[in-house]
Every structure is written in C-alpha cells, then in structure tokens.
Amino acid sequence: MTTTRDPSAPTTVDTRDRILVAAANVLARRGFAEAKLREIADLAAVRPPAVYYYFSSREELLAEVLHTGQQRVRLHVASALAALPAGTDHETRIAAACAAHLSIQTAMADFARAVSRNIAHAHGPAHEQLHRESEAYHDLWRGLLSAAAADGAIRTDLDLSTARMFVIGALNGSTEWFHGTDDTERLIEQAQALVRHGLRPPRPTRPHRSTKGSP
Amino acid sequence: MTTTRDPSAPTTVDTRDRILVAAANVLARRGFAEAKLREIADLAAVRPPAVYYYFSSREELLAEVLHTGQQRVRLHVASALAALPAGTDHETRIAAACAAHLSIQTAMADFARAVSRNIAHAHGPAHEQLHRESEAYHDLWRGLLSAAAADGAIRTDLDLSTARMFVIGALNGSTEWFHGTDDTERLIEQAQALVRHGLRPPRPTRPHRSTKGSP
Amino acid sequence: MTTTRDPSAPTTVDTRDRILVAAANVLARRGFAEAKLREIADLAAVRPPAVYYYFSSREELLAEVLHTGQQRVRLHVASALAALPAGTDHETRIAAACAAHLSIQTAMADFARAVSRNIAHAHGPAHEQLHRESEAYHDLWRGLLSAAAADGAIRTDLDLSTARMFVIGALNGSTEWFHGTDDTERLIEQAQALVRHGLRPPRPTRPHRSTKGSP
Amino acid sequence: MTTTRDPSAPTTVDTRDRILVAAANVLARRGFAEAKLREIADLAAVRPPAVYYYFSSREELLAEVLHTGQQRVRLHVASALAALPAGTDHETRIAAACAAHLSIQTAMADFARAVSRNIAHAHGPAHEQLHRESEAYHDLWRGLLSAAAADGAIRTDLDLSTARMFVIGALNGSTEWFHGTDDTERLIEQAQALVRHGLRPPRPTRPHRSTKGSP
DNA sequence: AATGAATGAGCCTTCATTCAT
DNA sequence: AATGAATGAAGGCTCATTCAT
Numbered sequence: 001m002t003t004t005r006d007p008s009a010p011t012t013v014d015t016r017d018r019i020l021v022a023a024a025n026v027l028a029r030r031g032f033a034e035a036k037l038r039e040i041a042d043l044a045a046v047r048p049p050a051v052y053y054y055f056s057s058r059e060e061l062l063a064e065v066l067h068t069g070q071q072r073v074r075l076h077v078a079s080a081l082a083a084l085p086a087g088t089d090h091e092t093r094i095a096a097a098c099a100a101h102l103s104i105q106t107a108m109a110d111f112a113r114a115v116s117r118n119i120a121h122a123h124g125p126a127h128e129q130l131h132r133e134s135e136a137y138h139d140l141w142r143g144l145l146s147a148a149a150a151d152g153a154i155r156t157d158l159d160l161s162t163a164r165m166f167v168i169g170a171l172n173g174s175t176e177w178f179h180g181t182d183d184t185e186r187l188i189e190q191a192q193a194l195v196r197h198g199l200r201p202p203r204p205t206r207p208h209r210s211t212k213g214s215p
Numbered sequence: 216m217t218t219t220r221d222p223s224a225p226t227t228v229d230t231r232d233r234i235l236v237a238a239a240n241v242l243a244r245r246g247f248a249e250a251k252l253r254e255i256a257d258l259a260a261v262r263p264p265a266v267y268y269y270f271s272s273r274e275e276l277l278a279e280v281l282h283t284g285q286q287r288v289r290l291h292v293a294s295a296l297a298a299l300p301a302g303t304d305h306e307t308r309i310a311a312a313c314a315a316h317l318s319i320q321t322a323m324a325d326f327a328r329a330v331s332r333n334i335a336h337a338h339g340p341a342h343e344q345l346h347r348e349s350e351a352y353h354d355l356w357r358g359l360l361s362a363a364a365a366d367g368a369i370r371t372d373l374d375l376s377t378a379r380m381f382v383i384g385a386l387n388g389s390t391e392w393f394h395g396t397d398d399t400e401r402l403i404e405q406a407q408a409l410v411r412h413g414l415r416p417p418r419p420t421r422p423h424r425s426t427k428g429s430p
Numbered sequence: 431m432t433t434t435r436d437p438s439a440p441t442t443v444d445t446r447d448r449i450l451v452a453a454a455n456v457l458a459r460r461g462f463a464e465a466k467l468r469e470i471a472d473l474a475a476v477r478p479p480a481v482y483y484y485f486s487s488r489e490e491l492l493a494e495v496l497h498t499g500q501q502r503v504r505l506h507v508a509s510a511l512a513a514l515p516a517g518t519d520h521e522t523r524i525a526a527a528c529a530a531h532l533s534i535q536t537a538m539a540d541f542a543r544a545v546s547r548n549i550a551h552a553h554g555p556a557h558e559q560l561h562r563e564s565e566a567y568h569d570l571w572r573g574l575l576s577a578a579a580a581d582g583a584i585r586t587d588l589d590l591s592t593a594r595m596f597v598i599g600a601l602n603g604s605t606e607w608f609h610g611t612d613d614t615e616r617l618i619e620q621a622q623a624l625v626r627h628g629l630r631p632p633r634p635t636r637p638h639r640s641t642k643g644s645p
Numbered sequence: 646m647t648t649t650r651d652p653s654a655p656t657t658v659d660t661r662d663r664i665l666v667a668a669a670n671v672l673a674r675r676g677f678a679e680a681k682l683r684e685i686a687d688l689a690a691v692r693p694p695a696v697y698y699y700f701s702s703r704e705e706l707l708a709e710v711l712h713t714g715q716q717r718v719r720l721h722v723a724s725a726l727a728a729l730p731a732g733t734d735h736e737t738r739i740a741a742a743c744a745a746h747l748s749i750q751t752a753m754a755d756f757a758r759a760v761s762r763n764i765a766h767a768h769g770p771a772h773e774q775l776h777r778e779s780e781a782y783h784d785l786w787r788g789l790l791s792a793a794a795a796d797g798a799i800r801t802d803l804d805l806s807t808a809r810m811f812v813i814g815a816l817n818g819s820t821e822w823f824h825g826t827d828d829t830e831r832l833i834e835q836a837q838a839l840v841r842h843g844l845r846p847p848r849p850t851r852p853h854r855s856t857k858g859s860p
Numbered sequence: 861a862a863t864g865a866a867t868g869a870g871c872c873t874t875c876a877t878t879c880a881t
Numbered sequence: 882a883a884t885g886a887a888t889g890a891a892g893g894c895t896c897a898t899t900c901a902t
Binding site for chain 2: 873874
C-alpha cells in the first residue's frame, strides 16, 4: 500500500509547481468556489494534505495563481515596451503592448483565464493584492495612452480612461474565445488593427518628432 | 380593498420576482458556487425554503437569472435594430446595436454581471441553454457585420469573426468597470466611436445606396 | 383559479375515508417514515393541508391506519369463531381462525401490509395502542390453543406460546408474497393443512364427539 | 508495537466494522428512513462525516447491512446442509435448514431484523440486489422441498411453493418475538417439530433407504 | 515529503405544519 | 371544506483542514 515514488521523479520544487499549475487549470475551468482541493491534488498527482506542505491554505494557493497570472502579463508587456527602440512612435508602442498582452495571455492561458474569470469575485485579503497589481497594469496603459494623446496620436473625442478600459477589456475578453490552437499572430494583427484605427486621429500621426508640429 | 397596496404585504408575484432579483445580485457579486441560498433569501426577505415554492432548485433559480440576463440583452438589441428606419446605413446600425447593448446592460446591471461573470463556469444542463442563447446573440451580430462588410462598410483587412468577438467582448467587459452612477450616454458615445473607427474603411462608407437605388 | 368542486362529488365523509385509504396504501408501500403527506394527499386528490381538517397530525392519521388494520383482523377472526356452531372441534376452530385471518388480510391488503410492515418501528404514543391491540389478538389465539391443548388436540411436545407465534407469524408473513390476484381459497387450504398437521397429535383428535363421527 | 492492542485506539478495520454493526442496529430499530446517520455515528463512536470515509453514501451503508444480513443467512444454511452426511434423509435436511436459519438469525439478530423489517420497503438500486439474494435463498429451499417431495417425504396435498413461503415466513417472523436471551435450542426444536409434522405425509417417510440399510 | 484517517462547519433540500382566506 | 403561501426544524453530504506517522 505504500506509494513509493520513483526517485527519478520530479523533486520537491516540481511538486510545488505542479500544484500551482494544476490550481491554475482548475481555477480557470471551475471558478474560485468550485476549485476543489481534491481536483487540484488529483491533477497534480498528490493527495490533498500535500498541498499544505507548500501552501498554508487553499486560499493562499489560489491567490498565488491569480497574482502570478496578473503579474506575468504586466511584466511581459512592460518588458516588450522596454525592448522597443527609443523613439518608437506611439501607435507602434500601443500595438506592441497589445501584442505582448495577447501573446503572454495565450502562452499562460490557464493563469490568464483564472484571473479574468475570477478577479470579479475575489474577496478577502487576496482582493487587495489583486487590486493593486491590476492598478499597476492600468497605470502602464494609462502612461501609454496619455503620452500618445499628448502627442496627438489619439482622437480628441476619446476619453482616455474609457478607451483604456474598453481596450484592456477587449484584450482580456479574448481568453474566452481564442484558443491556443488558433493562429496567435493573426489574432494579434486583428487586435492591433482594431485598436490602431479605433484610437487614431483622422490624419495619421506625424511620426512624433515632438508634440505638435505645425502643418 | 383600497387601491393602494400595503407595501409590507408582498403578493405572490412580488415574492418570486424579489427572489429572482436578489439572486441576480448575489450571483453577480459572489459567483455561481458562492451564491448561497441563504444570502439570496435574506435579500429577498424570505426564509430559504420559500425559494423552493417558486423554483425547483437553487440551480434552476440561478439558471433563470442567467438566461434572463442573456435574453433581455439580445431582445433589447434586436428591438432597437428593428426600430431603425429601413435603409439605415450599416455604421449607424452597428452603433445602435452598441448603444442598445450598453443601455440594457447598464439598466440590468446585476443580471448582466451575473451572466458575464459566470457563463464561463456554467456546466450541466444550464450550460446548454446559455450556449444556445449566446449563439443566437452572436448570430445577430454576425448578420450585422457581414451585411456591412458586403456593402464595403468594414475594412477588408479585418476578419469578421475576430472583430465580432472583440467588439462584443469589449461591450460585455464594460460591466466590470462602468457603474450605473456614471454617465451612460457618454459611455455609449465612446464605445460607438471606438467601434466605428475600428471597423470603418479608409474612405467613409459610400452613403449606402444599399437598398434602394438613388433616383 | 378557484378549484370548484363538483357538488355531486364525494362529500366530507368520503374525503376522510379517501385520505385514510390513501394513507394505508402509501404506508404499506413506503413505510412509516417514507409515507409522505404529499403522496397521501395526491392519492386522495386533496392538498396536504386538507389532511389537517380531518386528522390532527400525520402521526394520528398513520396511527389510525395501523389501528384499523389490526382491529379489523381481530374482529373478523373473532366474528368467524363466534359464528361457528357451539361444540365445533378445536382443529376446525383453529382452521377457521386461519381462514378468517387470511381472508380479511387479503381483503384489506393495504391495511394489513401497513401493519405488518410497520408495527416493528412504531414508537411514541401510537406504540402503546398497537401493542394493546396486538395483545388482544394474541389473547384470542392463546385461548384457542390452550383450549385445544386442554382437550388433547395439540401435540404435547409443543410449547403453546412458541407455536402461536410461529402460526400467527406465518399468517401475517403471507402479506408479503400472496397477492389478491391469486387464489385465496387455495391459500387458506394450504395454511390450514400446514397448521392442522403441524399441531395435531399422532392420533387424530377424538372428535370431541362433536361434528364428525369416525368412519 | 506490543501485541495487545490499545482498546482506545481503534484501527481502520475496526471503525468500518463498528459503523456497519451500528447501522444494523439502528436500521433494525428505526427502519430505513428513520435510520439517521447521526444515530449510527453516535453508536459507532465517530462523527457523521467519518461514515463517508468508508461508505460512499448512507444508502450504500444501509444496503450493505441488508445484503450482509441476507447473505450470511443463506451461506450459513447452505454450509449446514453441506455438512450433513451424504444420504441424510429429507426430513432431517429440512430440520437442519430450519436450525441453521434460526441459529444464524439469532446470532446476527440486528442484521436479520434489519432485513426482515426493511426488505419490503427497499427501492432503488438496493432493491435489485436484495431481490436477487432473496431469490437465491428461496432457490435453496425450493431444491430442498422438491427433492423431498420427489421422494414422497412431503404430503401430496401441499403446494410446494406455498409451503415454502409459509415456512420461511414463519422462520423470519421469529425475529420479531424471539430474543437472544431466550433458549435458542428450544426455539429450534419447536420450529422443527412444527415444520416436520406440517409437511410429513401420513405414514412416516420411508427411510429413503438412506445411507446404510438396516441389518 | 507526504498521507491515511477523521472532523467541524456549513449548505441544499425536504417536510410536516400553520394561517389567512 | 379546503388551499396557497410560507416556515422551522432537521438531515445528508461536501470540503478544507488537522495530525500522527
């Protein structure tokens, strides 16, 4: 009856990760309250009590999934923007942010879905952390858009806040209908096209050499 | 026997409705699995067993909330489109659909949120129904966009399916950040602007000669 | 929405009886704890609260079913014995008791089964009454057997108490396997044969000089 | 590590068995629907959820009690018959079956009562199993009686089916009135006497020429 | 490093019963 | 004479969590 483990099998570190990944999957599929420790443990090939060796509670495990999912997206987008050559025009920067968001979101689909499908119902201590991280991501976009607007790269009839919410909402929403098996490049192009034209002023932005050039 | 009703003496119809509305609220705030009958009953000012006088189970109650939420949006949008004068141009029709969607979504915020926050986790018999209704709504938009595209009212680089998903996703997503206390008219204008420019071809849509030839 | 009743329909008295008969049926089929007021009411074509117009509680209703079932058997057997000509021999009297028991038991199958299947689990105030009535029936048989024994009509190796329990047990047990559609006369003959030979002493009882002369 | 077990430290096996035995007792006393998990758990000295560690549901637990109760009786009677010397005469075989039945029934009184008092109300999946096991036991007796009848060891006026039902019914019925504190040997003798004479033909069974011819 | 055994807390659901009508 | 509406009480079951090992 002893469940001897293959010595060559994943070590401790792997187990913690297996549990985290399993939790992301279950959390995405079932939702917060329906993400049972039993199903997570099954998926991670351990018994439920094993979870408590790595996480102090179910709540903490799920919170880590959500936080990881959120943070990775923000960091990935931030990296992508940082990697752009200095002086890259606003439209391109925004497009790059879209691409990075969709790219990481697709690559970490379970984590991304875990976030988008459960953040609304988060409560307790985890809620604070999620809110902060979310705010950080929005700050990133806020900067992106206000810089663009300052350079006249966004139509003046648009409210930057509202536009930002719609754009991020559209990107996040794609986890619900876009699946990894589809063509991610194409998804990105479409999103970029919609966003670019949705925000772009009547006349193409002058390549930004400054604030406002005179005609 | 007076014509005025004693507000403290709810009738049958009121009770069922109170429970449904309460369920929508709790379902939106807590999520499917955390929508406890106890909280719903408290909100409806009845004792939990009373729910079973009107609904055969918690599951059925919540399913009705979701179905109602979905259906109302679709019917409202369909009505709005039907009310447009024959020959209305495509851009205007799409804008009207956006307006109707956001308008009803704001008016029935709890139901709308109950849907958008829980449809991903629906399972069992309810899932089927939700999927069907959702499909019907997408059919509506599919028709809207393909008719527009056929008349050259949508940029040719756009994939209609993907564009549709992004647009509907963005509209639905607004339940998460737009609150009834804000200015709904402004929200609608912003959404319409984003969608209009996001989809519109380089040159303004030919004035729609569409239906009837010009004199 | 008014459920007007056909004036020619059964009157009050009938309703009470319908409920009682329905209760016997449900009690026999489901058992005490599973005999739900709802099913009884359905069968009696009334709504559950109507039961309270005729009976003070579910408990009382079910108790009346059990008591009625028990009492009718005893009274029927007593009548049958009383109807025998004075001086009837013991074997014949016992056979007559068997016949009467099986006969009424078959005729009131639901009541009889309600009793035999539930008396063991009776508790509370009803238990007392059932026990008393049961005791009265056993007294009847006690008298029957001890009179027979006194006249040498029962084998001396038999313990009258034990024999009585076995005989009554066998008769009652037949409700479980004998159904009204079978041949009741044949059932009675078989039971009489078994009991007669089971109790009879090696040499046929001297006819007590009564009915039949010897060949 | 000592060979003596600490009575206050029940092992797994003990717990499951304690629960089963407790369930038999409660099932016998209260009946199927009134056999509350709480009372069973109390009797087994565990908390109610512990039951679910060993049984998948209350229904399954109770079903196992009933099945065990039925099966043990059949197996015990079958063993007893198998242990008889080849060529044992029919009357003796039938008497041995009666003895074995009453003996095991007394030894496992709670299980036996659980069966006899609840089998009539069994329903659902459990009913099937109970019916099959019951049928197997009746098959055993059917063989016993028809073999006897074939050798002229049973009165020809008896219907074997009906006789079998009365006999088994009488034996089973004794759980209701015979208690372990009474003299089981005496009970068996009485039952055997009743059955023997009830079935025996006018002239003693021809010795069946059984094992060894008389000198 | 991980588990078998067990439990406290809590929820859905059923049901007998009440009461105004 | 009978019912629609509603409820208090109670039970089965699930689940996160603990702890000795």
